[in-house]
Amino acid sequence: MKTETKRGRPRKFDEDETLDRIMLLFWKNGYSATSLDQIAETTGLNRPSLYAAFGSKKAMYLKIIERFADRMHTYLRQAGMETEGAAPRLKAIMAAAIELYTGQTELNGAPYGCLAISTLQSEAVEDADFRQALDRVITRMDKGIASLIRHETRDSLTENEVREAAQHLALILHGLSIRARAGENPEALKILAESAVDKILPGTSHG
């Protein structure tokens, strides 16, 4: 624990809180439409301080994406642990994701969808770093869901079935993020998510 041993003038701001504010800006406007002036205003910092702390606008954004992905991971994992069985856990995870997408969590009170899905795409062609960040987020979601399915359905599914079901559910989830940002009804999205799990997870009763 290294505390209070730094030499120079102390920082006037809390780094985590500042990153949260910047995240909300990027989440609302996207990357290109967010300016350093806006960031400076909502954080109360001036540009040189921002630049010194986080580097360029791009570095700031990519750091925030990574941070978001981490938080999302733990948030969804936690949501999945409140029930048992593959299908119920998957449904709980998807319901939790939809709640976040539609602005019903403390992380974001507005229906902005998934930060990565909503804002990374438009920049993904011109800049390879953005494209890779997007692909990492997707792959991470695939693997996370696959790991849950694999764990909950020991030996009853082949590895291919597990991975395929996980990708199908991730595809659905990303589609739901888009609809959340398009302003669609949260409850309707939850119903879609539930029935999607029933259809996609092998061995579940098909209505």
Next chain:
Amino acid sequence: MKTETKRGRPRKFDEDETLDRIMLLFWKNGYSATSLDQIAETTGLNRPSLYAAFGSKKAMYLKIIERFADRMHTYLRQAGMETEGAAPRLKAIMAAAIELYTGQTELNGAPYGCLAISTLQSEAVEDADFRQALDRVITRMDKGIASLIRHETRDSLTENEVREAAQHLALILHGLSIRARAGENPEALKILAESAVDKILPGTSHG
């Protein structure tokens, strides 16, 4: 047919070809990251001409989105008519969409995903016109797929089953667009799409 009856100086450019070039720019860079200078350069027109012909940057973009949705509609409809039966038609449509998303059509030779899904989202929160445009594109896709399913499975499905399956497939399709723009393998996406149809369409054999 009113031709060659206009009074003033003739236009130096073909409107359709020009819109195509602008579309590709927006498709690549997104809305905010595309400048009028870039548009002027790739079209060979200067800004006043562009402005006179299409209005503001925003009007230009929204017109191009609408035009894209129309083309996509006819393109997918045509792809679906080359087979018979609900599942084969849906698979053909999804395969065609993936080919377009991954840059294997003459409309776009690069893997940019769906123009609307890729570029509309980031602007959808700040500007209600963009959000509505996004929602229209989504709803149109829902209805198009539902209409096909309804037509191909007369009486064997309830209206609710039809609409739900259509929305599930649209969700998958939008997820696939994201993955295409993220650079994922087109053949892998096609396999995912095929198996998704098998799982989602009621009454199809479940692997």
Next chain:
DNA sequence: CTATTTTTGTGCGATATGGTACAAAAAAGA
């Protein structure tokens, strides 16, 4: 108290931005 280190804040610089005024150009009408 002095030197050192780090952050802050003012201010700037070079360029890019969306949009437009205005005159020249190119067609048709009379």
Next chain:
DNA sequence: TCTTTTTTGTACCATATCGCACAAAAATAG
């Protein structure tokens, strides 16, 4: 030919953009 209409192209405007010098400020170390 002379007017009218429409498009073109130059030049411009006000502002916004990202990024950075540079000195003052605020802490610690000796």
